[in-house]
Amino acid sequence: MKIHFSILFILLFVFGNAQNPDDEDHFVKDNFTKKEFYIPMRDGVKLYTAVYIPKDISNKNKYPFLMQRTCYSIAPYGENEYRERLGPNKYLMQDKYIFVLQDVRGRYMSEGTFTNMTPQVDRKTKIDVDESTDTYDTIEYLLKNIKGNNGKVGQYGTSYPGFYTAAGVLAQHPSLVASSPQAPILDFWNDDFLHNGKVMLGYFRTFPVFGVQKTKPENKAWYNDTMIKPTSEDGLKFYRDMGTLKDGYEKYYKDNFFMTEIMNHPNYDEFWQKRSLLPHLKNVNHAVMTVGGWFDAEDLSGPLNIYKTIEKTSPKAKNTIVMGPFSHGAWAYEQGKHFHNDIYFGDSIATYYQKNVETKFFSHYLKGNAKQDAGLPEALMYDTGAKQWREFATYPPKVAQKVNFYLSGGTLKNTAGQGFSEYYSDPNNPVLSSDKLKDFNGFTPKNYMSEDQRFAEGRPDVLTFTTDVLTEDVTFAGEIMAKLNIASTSSDADFAVKLIDIYPEDFKPAAKKEGVIYGNYHQMVRSEIMPARFRNSREKAEALVPDQKTAVNFRLQDVVHTFKKGHKIQIQISSTWFPLFAVNPQKFLDNPNFATKEDYTKAFIKVFDDSAIEVEVLK
16 A cells, blocks of 8 residues: 555654664563553443553562553554554653553544544533543553552653643543643644634645544554545645635545534534633643644644643643744654754754653653652743744743834834735635645645745735844744734635745855755744634624725734844735635635635735734843
8 A cells, every 4th residue: 555655754753653763673672561452431432552561660660651642543553563662752762661552532443433622521420521531541540450650640642642642631630740742732723724713725635534433443544545645746736626625525525524524613613612622721730841843834823822821720730831943743753954844953953852851851750759840941942043942931931022013015114104005815816825836745734834935925915014134133932913904895805924034145054955045035934824704703703894994813823033133024914825725715605615616706905004913022
């Protein structure tokens, strides 16, 4: 069977054996005994679990548990079949723990029915279940049935397993002393498949993984027959030929339960609300280290908002956040010279994180005194412009000052103007999200998060606002708000905002990739999209009144980025961003997901000079 490279990458890297094979290939088999069994949950459903137990375990040499619960398979299956790597990094593997891997409900060898982002329950009865109760029941079973444990449990996971880790925090089991949700999904309304409710078309090829139920125990992927195979190196052709989101859904995924749910729930209704973890993250009573990547195209919202929420609701929790110059889960493997897309950030950054942060976190709380602080920074944030780690006692930093950059006449100013800028948006000729056509064949987007944006500048449907050359360094550290005042001739529109770092014309990087022109490089630092229909309420969409000045305010995700002396800061604004996001028909519909080409409406859109980008600047 031929597996697309992007799928293989995800299976090997994010959800499985994160480290590349080396001269320690036999370490696991030489040092661990593997056991596989079903663990019964309180409602009778049994979850398939693999446990790797150190061979030197004894009543005098006890070990803690380090657990990952996943929807992506705990393969290889069979007690004589061993993984080449265990745990989130090789250093923890070498230190030895009781490593636990579990297929969650409805996935692979486990019983039950799979639900995307399992809602938390009120636990009105003894058999009400969710991911936190499954975590609790698993821990109880392990403590009672695995001899030689020291009574402590840690958990970790990246991406969807990051969600299971975050949900597991809510188990509040007394033996659970350390949790590390990494690139966790928090709320599908603004992670992965949706951004502010806008369907991320760049995820189109992933739906089989999440929207096909299995009918029996499976030790291999049962959904492969519904995967869409690339037909051309020009991945853009697939999306152009597909037509509308409705056309793609009806052609490929009419029987896919997850895409059907997305298509039928365009607003932030009860279906989405009950799948958010944020309202439940209260009274956290153990150590939590949330990890993310500044260039994570999938789950950037999750880590930032989990950390901030725990800070507010559980001030006594040992709460840490780490954000590095990584794509989705890239802290799990070492790449030597660390690049994201074209941009070099330094050497051995993943190894630094693994040895000095992740290993220290779990070692301290699982093998040391869990009641004492591990001595990690409150916030360890990589400055993606200065290209160095920074430590903060609070995040966002209290010393940062809010500054407004007003969008006026193609420039960024410190005072509001009285005019407007205007562009012409045609859904039939959308602004492209990248000029790398091969990337559109990918399983999920990745490179666009720091991609050169010169290809979009100069289009009549893209507004640009740029500073003069900076005479000193300017560091943004914290949240970003787009505060747009717009008017459109249409009854609906999206607004995509990009924050860009423009390099000097003579820029010479410390390390480079062949064929890349770094002089005048327009590196995207942050971006987000907002449907105007949700400007006042996510629960109830509202049409725009044509030609009426209207406020559209929304958050871009955070940054810690220094715009260096000699660089420029730029903002780009457009109303299409294709094929990363589905095209807005620009005609208000109760459910825009079912828009047809006949609904596509051209529009003249004004952005008034009192619009601003509000940032937090370190002085």
